[in-house]
Amino acid sequence: MTVTAPKGFNAAGVAAGLKSSGDPDVALVLNTGPDDVAAAVFTTNRFPAAPVIWSRQVLAGQRCRAVVLNSGGANACTGPEGFADTHTTAEHVAEELGLGAIDVAVASTGLIGMRLPMDLLTAGVTAAAQALSEDGGAEAARAIMTTDSVPKTTIQQRGGPDAGWSIGGMAKGAGMLAPSLATMLVVLTTDATADPDVLQRALQTATAASFERVDSDGCLSTNDTVIVLANGASGVTPTEEQLTEALAAAATDLAMQLLADAEGSTKDIAITVRNAATVDDALTAGRACARNNLLKTALFGNDPNWGRVLAAIGTTDAAFEADQVDVTINGVTVCRGGSIGDPREGVDLTGRAITIDVDLKAGIEEATIWTNDLSIAYVHENSAYST
Amino acid sequence: MTVTAPKGFNAAGVAAGLKSSGDPDVALVLNTGPDDVAAAVFTTNRFPAAPVIWSRQVLAGQRCRAVVLNSGGANACTGPEGFADTHTTAEHVAEELGLGAIDVAVASTGLIGMRLPMDLLTAGVTAAAQALSEDGGAEAARAIMTTDSVPKTTIQQRGGPDAGWSIGGMAKGAGMLAPSLATMLVVLTTDATADPDVLQRALQTATAASFERVDSDGCLSTNDTVIVLANGASGVTPTEEQLTEALAAAATDLAMQLLADAEGSTKDIAITVRNAATVDDALTAGRACARNNLLKTALFGNDPNWGRVLAAIGTTDAAFEADQVDVTINGVTVCRGGSIGDPREGVDLTGRAITIDVDLKAGIEEATIWTNDLSIAYVHENSAYST
Numbered sequence A, B: 001m002t003v004t005a006p007k008g009f010n011a012a013g014v015a016a017g018l019k020s021s022g023d024p025d026v027a028l029v030l031n032t033g034p035d036d037v038a039a040a041v042f043t044t045n046r047f048p049a050a051p052v053i054w055s056r057q058v059l060a061g062q063r064c065r066a067v068v069l070n071s072g073g074a075n076a077c078t079g080p081e082g083f084a085d086t087h088t089t090a091e092h093v094a095e096e097l098g099l100g101a102i103d104v105a106v107a108s109t110g111l112i113g114m115r116l117p118m119d120l121l122t123a124g125v126t127a128a129a130q131a132l133s134e135d136g137g138a139e140a141a142r143a144i145m146t147t148d149s150v151p152k153t154t155i156q157q158r159g160g161p162d163a164g165w166s167i168g169g170m171a172k173g174a175g176m177l178a179p180s181l182a183t184m185l186v187v188l189t190t191d192a193t194a195d196p197d198v199l200q201r202a203l204q205t206a207t208a209a210s211f212e213r214v215d216s217d218g219c220l221s222t223n224d225t226v227i228v229l230a231n232g233a234s235g236v237t238p239t240e241e242q243l244t245e246a247l248a249a250a251a252t253d254l255a256m257q258l259l260a261d262a263e264g265s266t267k268d269i270a271i272t273v274r275n276a277a278t279v280d281d282a283l284t285a286g287r288a289c290a291r292n293n294l295l296k297t298a299l300f301g302n303d304p305n306w307g308r309v310l311a312a313i314g315t316t317d318a319a320f321e322a323d324q325v326d327v328t329i330n331g332v333t334v335c336r337g338g339s340i341g342d343p344r345e346g347v348d349l350t351g352r353a354i355t356i357d358v359d360l361k362a363g364i365e366e367a368t369i370w371t372n373d374l375s376i377a378y379v380h381e382n383s384a385y386s387t
Helices: A050-060 A079-097 A118-131 A137-143 A196-208 A240-260 A279-290 A293-300 A306-313 A376-383 B050-060 B079-097 B118-131 B137-143 B196-208 B240-260 B279-290 B293-300 B306-313 B376-383
Strands: A009-014 A026-031 A037-042 A066-070 A104-108 A152-158 A165-172 A185-190 A225-230 A268-276 A326-329 A332-336 A353-359 A365-372 B009-014 B026-031 B037-042 B066-070 B104-108 B152-158 B165-172 B185-190 B225-230 B268-276 B326-329 B332-336 B353-359 B365-372
Touching: A009 A118, A009 A137, A026 A118, A026 A137, A026 A185, A037 A050, A037 A196, A050 A079, A050 A104, A050 A225, A066 A079, A066 A118, A066 A137, A066 A185, A079 A104, A079 A118, A104 A225, A137 A152, A137 A165, A152 A240, A165 A240, A185 A240, A196 A225, A196 A240, A240 A268, A240 A365, A268 A279, A279 A306, A279 A353, A279 A365, A293 A306, A293 B376, A306 A326, A306 A332, A306 A353, A376 B293, A376 B376, B009 B118, B009 B137, B026 B118, B026 B137, B026 B185, B037 B050, B037 B196, B050 B079, B050 B104, B050 B225, B066 B079, B066 B118, B066 B137, B066 B185, B079 B104, B079 B118, B104 B225, B137 B152, B137 B165, B152 B240, B165 B240, B185 B240, B196 B225, B196 B240, B240 B268, B240 B365, B268 B279, B279 B306, B279 B353, B279 B365, B293 B306, B306 B326, B306 B332, B306 B353
Parallel strands: A066 A104, A185 A225, A268 A353, B066 B104, B185 B225, B268 B353
Antiparallel strands: A009 A026, A026 A066, A037 A225, A152 A165, A165 A185, A268 A365, A326 A332, A326 A353, B009 B026, B026 B066, B037 B225, B152 B165, B165 B185, B268 B365, B326 B332, B326 B353
8 A cells, every 4th residue: 555555665654753652754655666757736825935945946846756754843934944854854865865855855734833843853754755655655654643543544546467667646735736734745656657747747647636625624724735756667658648557546545534634523525516508617616615614614614504505606717697596405495496495304414525516507527526624623623733 | 874874864673573582673774855966886796686686676767765684684595475575575665654665775785595574574674664753863773683682873064164964874794795695785864965876876985994804604595785875965075085085984894893893803904915916916815815715724723824815815816926926914923925935833813803915926916805813602693693
């Protein structure tokens, strides 16, 4: 499982003391080749963390040999000193592994606005380099956890017995465009042979349909990073379509695991907006619901309060007529034509999975946004995070 | 105090049985003249409730004699039948008071998507009409409460002993553009003489600087309504400036009361964005903070987590350079130049009032948005609302 499943990848996870709990907090992923093609997607937040600024430079060359990740500190909003810390980290990894610093991407997660304890981190990197192995994927996945209750990993195998290739992956957090807390970090590995431009396009398509449609709490981190490393060790060159499909499957698998483990959540909510004039309209209306605290608290309370669905999409500029919109919650059409539909008492919300279908009757496009409820535990966890 | 403070207004609040608690739930405000000039601002939600659709028609003529308000049901998303209910209510008020239905504005608050029990409401209107008195303002303010813990009222007196005029007002809810729950309803009365166009402009200016800058939870109701009635009973005609100033004072007084009583809140947070390129930039950045659940939960936990302030404004298109922004929380500049500032331990967040000052260093404009924290009680109240 995880990033060491494809051929030609080593990984490790060690406890460097960045987390006061003593849990693993430094992960290292090494691509042993032969190729070192890479692609990435980063946060669009205008306060990108130091590791994001650094890794953008690394990935600009479409190559990457190693990724070092730490939990226990985001190294965001730390100024030139924080950037120097990231640079030092990459240089130290490079020294340990006989690479150049520009071959090493860095990702961090944790509290914003605190310098990293570099002595601990550097020693951790050395320990991780020594621990690198083909079986290290599981420990690496554990080392990037913050408030995650379980590690998130995936493996996708494709091709026949003579032309097999695979994708492995690990993730922490809860959503690219809107993580629950701090940050979403994802490392994907593949032993497929891939052209750099094809890999970048495939990754963007895969993330757009998965991580970017998870909107757990509407907040956008300074550190979000998705990196894919491709080494061609399988000797197989999938088509762009095949590569995109497999990356999307890996990304969707991880995205659903993130959603299921979002901080304090008790519900996984899929909001599908149908018959929209455009996909953008569907996404806008879906996001408005996903970010509406009144709706999210109602769902936490097992209350099929469809009026809050309408009130949310009523704030958007999506094309629809107010007297045309239907809302179906867990199979019951509680709102028809913008007015009272079937009895809300028929809606069973006791399970974890909730589907909300909004029919705009304004076109033929549709999109789904995944989110969580707003629970007492969410407030508790996030109010107690840094203190 | 309240709407009956100015000359020539009667009011009443009665219990009609719309609320299961037996508390007052129908309010009536009557302007006894001589003038019946009126102005209003309504929700921009694209699913306006039936009473909003009706009252827009009434106010289109810039005249209004009476306002009937009910809690215990929003009459929103109730289709043509719900609109007929509102029309019937206005007609019944008109009959009781010897007016035309078009002289009667209607406002409702409560759960969306439920028809009102018209037999109870009609009987309540009759009782309220019989109870109308010059002392009825306090009872009217009580009758429009939903989750409010106290009634909100204001009085503004202007002019000298021989040229006195005044404004009275009552409100429920927590914010025009972004009420905490269900709805903000406001009725303002004045015995000043006012030209209808002047009154409308003055009201819009007053609400833009008060109710529209309160953003308790980012949700926009289907029922928000602010109405002002002007009867000229004082014989005084203030200038447009004087009228605007007094209306703004009344609106700000009510807005701060709404904020202080927002559902489950433990903090009143004033977010001031300074040195912005434009007022719109300042408002955009301020609202991004006011709607950031991670920041709001941190403040609930007395945690001066300034990284979440940057992460929030980092999602906007406001003009700024990331390495220029300062953040000051309760007087301590915890972030300087987008990086670590003075120690966060110096910030005392134990009181209810919190000020967050964001200095964008991109211009000379500024604006303040008021919001609340995101508390466990907020989640509890809103998850248990309709069930």
